[in-house]
Amino acid sequence: MQVNVTVNGTVFTREVEPRLLLIHFLRDELGLTGSHWGCDTSNCGACVVWLDDVPVKSCTVLTAMADGRRVRTVEDLDRGGQLDPVQQGFAECHGLQCGFCTPGMMMTARWLLDHNPDPSAEQVREAISGQVCRCTGYENIVRSVLWAAKHEGGGT
Amino acid sequence: MQVPAHFEYEKAASVSHALLLLARYGQDARILAGGHSLIPMMKLRLAQPEALVDINGLTDELRYLRVSGGELRIGALVTHAQLLESELVGQHFAILHDAEQVIADPIVRNWGTIGGSLCQADPSEDLSAAFAALKGSMVVQGRDGSRVVPAREFHTGPYETVVAPGELLTEIRLPIRTGAAGARHGSAYVKVARRVGDWPVGAAGAAIWLSGDTIADAGIGLAAVGARNFAAAPAEEFLRGAPASTQSLRRAGQLAAEHCQPVPDQRGPADYKRHLASELTVRALVTAMRRARTPAAGRP
Amino acid sequence: MTGRTDVPPAGGGAYGPLRRKEDARFVRGKGHFVDDIALPGMLHGAILRSPVAHATIRSVDTAAALAHPKVAAVITGADLAERGLAWMPTISADVQAVLATDKVRFQGQEIAFVMATDRYAARDALELIDVDYEVLPAVADALLAMAPDAPVIRDDLPGKQDNHVFDWAAGDKAAADAAFAAADVVVAQDMLYPRSHPAPLETCGTVACYDPLDGRLTVWSTSQAPHAHRTLYALAAGLPEHKIRIISPDLGGGFGNKVPVYPGYLCAVVGSMITGKPVKWVEDRSENLMSTSFARDYHMHGEIAATRDGKILGLRASVLADHGAFNGTAQPTQYPAGFFHMFTGSYDMQAAHCTVTGVYTNKAPGGVAYSCSFRITEAVYLVERLVDLLARELDLDPAELRLRNLLRPDQFPYTCPTGWTYDSGDYPRALRLAMDIAGYDELRREQAVRRARGEYMGIGLSFFTEGVGAGPKSQMDILGLGLADGADLRVHPTGSVVLAISVQTQGQGHETTFAQIVASELGISVDDVEVVHGDTDRTPFGMGTYGSRSTPVSGAAAAVAARRVRERARIVAAAMLEVAADDLEWADGRWQVRGDPEQGRSFAQIAMAAHSGLELPAGVEGHLDASAVYNPPNLTFPFGAYICVTDVDPGTGEVRVRRFIAVDDCGVRINPMIVEGQVHRGLADGVGMALMQAIVFDAEGNCLGxxxxxxxxxxxxxxxxFELGATVTPSPHHPIGAKGVGESATVGSPAAVVNSVMDALAPLGVRHADMPLTPASVWRAIQGRPLRTDLAAS
Incomplete structure (x- = not known):
């Protein structure tokens, strides 16, 4: 089937199998390998991207379901080469080690701060509770998001 | 690599179109809503439908929350996140916010739908227990019209519902029973899980209506503990007209547990689940009663 | 919480909480992982796995799969047998089936390998392979593995009549028995350290590319030990080692999971040789959890002996070790139970003795994986549970009992009853700091108040000592390869340098910390050091990153290489300044004339001079490059004190971890920010293992995890x-005094959580419950009917 998916502001028209998962479309068809897959069962959140402005686990979404919709991935997080405060926060607060969960975590963090510019640590923990990090024990991810909240120069 | 097997894909343009497509593909077609129950099953190839009818575009017809005819009406395509965020829902049914707070995780709740969760019919589904406690009903639509099925008759077994091939769950209805003058209502949901985001080891929802110091009516829903129809009917019967006392609630918990047939699994052994049926029924009732007595919290 | 330390940070000029160099790519989504690799013409592999735990394979029919239009080739065990590759050596001198030929011995075992033009088709084709199984009774319960009527799993081994793998003992049995005979008090406990899995977020995978023209094989692989993998491919597949290049790109975590060579890797290699095309194989999560290296699975019986006034006299342990269907445990060959016999932990005692018996079961192979410092995790858990039980028996505060028995600073270097020589430590200082951060006395007061109210709050301690940085070549090797690591340091004329190392980061931040080591030694900016790793063609030989060995071994090699460079620079500087080399001293990052600091040359000036027309004295030919191979004289021994505060709901069995205080002493900290990050990770492991993580099997050997x-x-x-603190006791034998920290918190923290929960439940008479302490497990313990947490619930 043919799909038209707007990814990071660009419309992509592709012929795909209906069963193609969105994460594989992004990674294998479009070469956007910043988003990862980690569990296959919607538990780990390494694959989180935005679908029509809402974070979603893209290993559990068919590309067909994204037809006519907008997708935003980690590759679109910076603003004209300038790192998003969330990205800066993760680098500043050692919010990552292996870097595998990081893109998904940052996409959720960006969404959280867009909707709650001044979250508590507890709210950050709640927001990322569907995403697994095996390296940080979450401590520095929470600090990174709080750092970003503090250093926001206006939302996206 | 866990990927689904081949299937035909159809995008429904309306509810009637969806029903037409379901009729065309027959037995082996499945409705695709948020997909957060179905797609993982398809990736594991535990489900291999021949066709998917995607209803995600039907937000005008199926995504709404409104009060009508003394009922809260929830369109089947409402997401878990929408139910959790709705003030209207919280105003009438605290139990639903309690439950949604502990269903899956925030990201899954963004796309997972109420209708999808109910139709997946997992015996551990929290919403099935919550709707059973509230004695709601489901609207099931076919090409020949729709029928209203009590929530407690919606599930016919594990992973099975009354929704026949060619039919579509369109709406959930929850009666807003302010009851006789002076009757006060409260509800609550309590869940024990091995970890945040996991299915319940056991969970209980309670709705209670007080008339003075007497329990005018009560609804008790149970998930994951082998309760018939996700409900604890004998316990409800006992509570009806009973004094609003801790002792009554304790007895209701015992009755709820006695009528469960828990199946052991990795979440817990049968005796523990039976214990939870009692313990959590009591806890849910206690909170529901407290809420009924303190409507100041914004809950009628 | 900000880390607290009672000593100033040690180390050279570039040490400190430097932001990581590697993050520039990761925060932009530009990390480069194995599954990100796409080569022209690349095929995608998928593995057909056994649905049952034990069965004879009557036949494997691949005809229908081969007929699939997108399938390029299918490999079975029979195909591999023709090449002599159906079996491969494990790290523990056993063999493991690459693709099954005779039987399957665990659920998820590899049977056939399909290669197709896309990954969806490869997956589809698995369904077209027809395998005829004759199901056999399975052994899923290690306690039954040695029963006389137990089915023999390894009938492939000549003459094998039972499921016995090995017996191992350490310590002095007579001395231990004597200590127990003299004791006032003996406390014993059976305890299970359940099977766990490291589960890095990125699964294991590989892209193999064989070039038939020049016979070169390039393998991009999730490997924590690329050089060791190269040698294993050469040994296992008979390929000339100089034609093999292993590239380990960014790894999405490892934690031990990515140490072994797995059947899927070899299948991709053979597949590429057969098809002449690059072959990618990346396992899915179920494959990762069901077939790759598990960890733990130790059924332990421990006994501790003491005097009535709380002096520990001795320790005994007997262990039944479940090694799964093939003995693939990854540890130095000389130690079949790893370093478990470091089980006297941090305590001063006369004698100790332990025995370990390994058995085969119809479960996935593996054994040592998951940040365990070669089974010190199990050992620390055992002794720390026993010390808590002893405290309860003696009615002593567990902190007080520990303070009475911890090794004293004046006892170091200390040789423990099983023969390890601990390098350095100040244990009471670490414990007191942890108690201070926790507000220990106040916590105990709060607990008393809560108990009076019927609330169940627990305070759990653990103290650990690890031995990491394996290890001295004279004492340990893996398949004959000594555990030394190399470092090559190249100095460019402008004074910037490239450090090539044998170890492979999985998130530990080597690109930053190793640059800090070199920058400190050479007095240059960290920005002027490029760290190359993960490519066997570009780096010197070494055994890789596991067992917290990167800093203790490879970090030492880097420092030694840098010091050699510095010594060469001294000779050149002497020529530049026309003085004797002995007249120069290294200060402020320069070689300068002793007593005349104005007369000096910076490292960059010297590097340029080495390449100039300057007439160089003997000992320097031109450049300043140097290499080192570091063969550690001993392990290093990090230690720490942990305190965990929990609240337990006895009505549901739910546990909430309220606080976790961790004081770690890993010697000199190169980058305290990274050290703290690693500690955070391990503490999360402790919460996970204590409360939820376990790979459980049912009676038929079905994996339920x-x-x-x-x-x-x-x-x-x-x-x-997490609330962290630090003490710094440098290792006396390590070039920069560092000890390694990657596994410390995983090793030390589970016992603190369990001790805390048991402390909470003490008023209910609960003595012990096995991990994971799920709500069900806690509730059953309260009922006096504890669950077996390694088998399916009933």
């Missing part, structure tokens, strides 16, 4: 905000 729906990992909601 084959996805993240059932193998639960802790989330941000279960982990508290």
């Amino acid at each position: 084959g996805s993240f729906m059932d193998y639960l990992l802790p989330t941000s909601m279960e982990c508290p905000s």
Whole structure:
């Protein structure tokens, strides 16, 4: 089937199998390998991207379901080469080690701060509770998001 | 690599179109809503439908929350996140916010739908227990019209519902029973899980209506503990007209547990689940009663 | 919480909480992982796995799969047998089936390998392979593995009549028995350290590319030990080692999971040789959890002996070790139970003795994987549980009992009853700091108040000593390869340098910390050091990153290489300044004339001079480059004191970890920010293992932990905000005094959580319950009917 998916502001028209998962479309068809897959069962959140402005686990979404919709991935997080405060926060607060969960975590963090510019640590923990990090024990991810909240120069 | 097997894909343009497509593909077609129950099953190839009818575009017809005819009406395509965020829902049914707070995780709740969760019919589904406690009903639509099925008759077994091939769950209805003058209502949901985001080891929802110091009516829903129809009917019967006392609630918990047939699994052994049926029924009732007595919290 | 330390940070000029160099790519989504690799013409592999735990394979029919239009080739065990590759050596001198030929011995075992033009088609084709199984009775319960009527799993081994793998003992049995005979008090406990899995977020995978023209094989692989993998491919597949290049790109975590060579890697290699095309194979999560290296699975009996006034006299342990269907445990060959016999931990005692018996079961192979410092995790858990039980028996505060028995600073270097020589430590200082951060006395007061109210709050301690940085070549090797690591340091004329190392980061931040080591030694900027790793063609030989060995071994090699460079620079500087080399001293990052600091040359000036027309004295030919191979004289011995505060709901069995205080002493800290990050990770492991992580099997050998729906990992909601502290006791034998920290918290923290929960439940008479302390497990313990946590619930 043919799909038209707007990814990071660009419309992509592709012929795909209906069963193609969105994460594989992004990674294998479009070469956007910043988003990862980690569990296959919607538990780990390494694959989180935005679908029509809402974070979603893209290993559990068919590309067909994204037809006519907008997708935003980690590759679109910076603003004209300038790192998003969330990205800066993760680098500043050692919010990552292996870097595998990081893109998904940052996409959720960006969404959280867009909707709650001044979250508590507890709210950050709640927001990322569907995403697994095996390296940080979450401590520095929470600090990174709080750092970003503090250093926001206006939302996206 | 866990990927689904081949299937035909159809995008429904309306509810009637969806029903037409379901009729065309027959037995082996499945409705695709948020997909957060179905797609993982398809990736594991535990489900291999021949066709998917995607209803995600039907937000005008199926995504709404409104009060009508003394009922809260929830369109089947409402997401878990929408139910959790709705003030209207919280105003009438605290139990639903309690439950949604502990269903899956925030990201899954963004796309997972109420209708999808109910139709997946997992015996551990929290919403099935919550709707059973509230004695709601489901609207099931076919090409020949729709029928209203009590929530407690919606599930016919594990992973099975009354929704026949060619039919579509369109709406959930929850009666807003302010009851006789002076009757006060409260509800609550309590869940024990091995970890945040996991299915319940056991969970209980309670709705209670007080008339003075007497329990005018009560609804008790149970998930994951082998309760018939996700409900604890004998316990409800006992509570009806009973004094609003801790002792009554304790007895209701015992009755709820006695009528469960828990199946052991990795979440817990049968005796523990039976214990939870009692313990959590009591806890849910206690909170529901407290809420009924303190409507100041914004809950009628 | 900000880390607290009672000593100023040690180390050279570039040490400190430097932001990581590697993050520039990771925060932009530009990390480069194995599954990101796409080569022209690349085929995608998928593995058909056994649905049953034990069965004879009557036949494998691949005809229908081969007929699939997108399938390029299918390999079976029979195909591999023709090449002599159906079996491969494990790290523990056993063999493991690459693709099964005779039987399958665990659920998920590899049977056939399909290669197709896309990954969906490869997956589809698996369904077209027809395998005829004759199902055999399975052994899923290690306690039954040695029963006389137990089915023999390894009938492939000549003459094998039972499921016995090995017996191992350490310590002095007579001395231990004598200590126990003289004791006032003996406390004993059976305890299980359940099977666990490291579950890095990135699964294992490989892209193999064989070039038939020049016979070169390039393998991009999730490997924590690329050089060791190269040698293993050469030995296992008979390929000339100089034609093999292993590239380990960015790894999405490892934690031990990515140490071994797995059947899928070899299948991809053979597949590429057969098809002449690059072959990618990346396992899915179920494959990762069901077939790759597990950890733990130790059924332990421990006994501790003491005087009535709380002096520990001795320790005994007997262990039944479940090694799964093939003995693939990854540890130095000389130690079949790893370093478990470091089980006297941090305590001063006369005698100790332990025995370990390994058995085969119809479960996945592996054994040592998951940040365990070669089974010190199990050892620390055992002794720390026993010390807590002893405290309860003696009615002593567990902190007080520990303070009475911890090794004293004046006892170092200390040789423990089983023969390890601990390098350095000040244990009471670490414990007191942890108690201070926790507000220990206040916590005990709060607990008393809560108990009076019927609330169940627990305070759990653990103290650990690890031996890391394996290890001295004279004492340990893996398949004959000594555990030394190399470092090559190249100095460019402008004074910037490239350090090539043998170890492979999986998130530990080597690109930053190793640059800090070199920058400190040479007095240059960290920005002027490029660290190359993960490519066997570009780096010197070494055994890789596991067992917390990167800093203790490779970090030492880097420092030694840098010091050699510095010595060469001294000779050149002497020529530049026309003085004797002995007249120069290294200060402020320059070689300068002793007593005349104005007369000096910076490293960059010297580097340029080495390449100039300057007439160089003997000992320097031109450049300043140097190499080193570091063969550690001993392990290093990090230690720490942990305190965990929990609240337990006895009505539901739910446990909430309220606080976690960790004081770690890993010697000199090169980058305290990274050290703290690693400690955070290990503390989360402790929460996870203590409360939820376990790979469970049913009686038929079905794995019940084959996805993240059932193998639960802790989330941000279960982990508290960690409170860290530090003491710094340098290692006396390490070039920069560092000890390694990657596994410390994983080793030390589970016991603190369990001790805390048991402390909470003490008023209810609960003495012990096995991990994971799920709500069900805790509730059953309260009922006096504890669950077996390694088998399916009933």
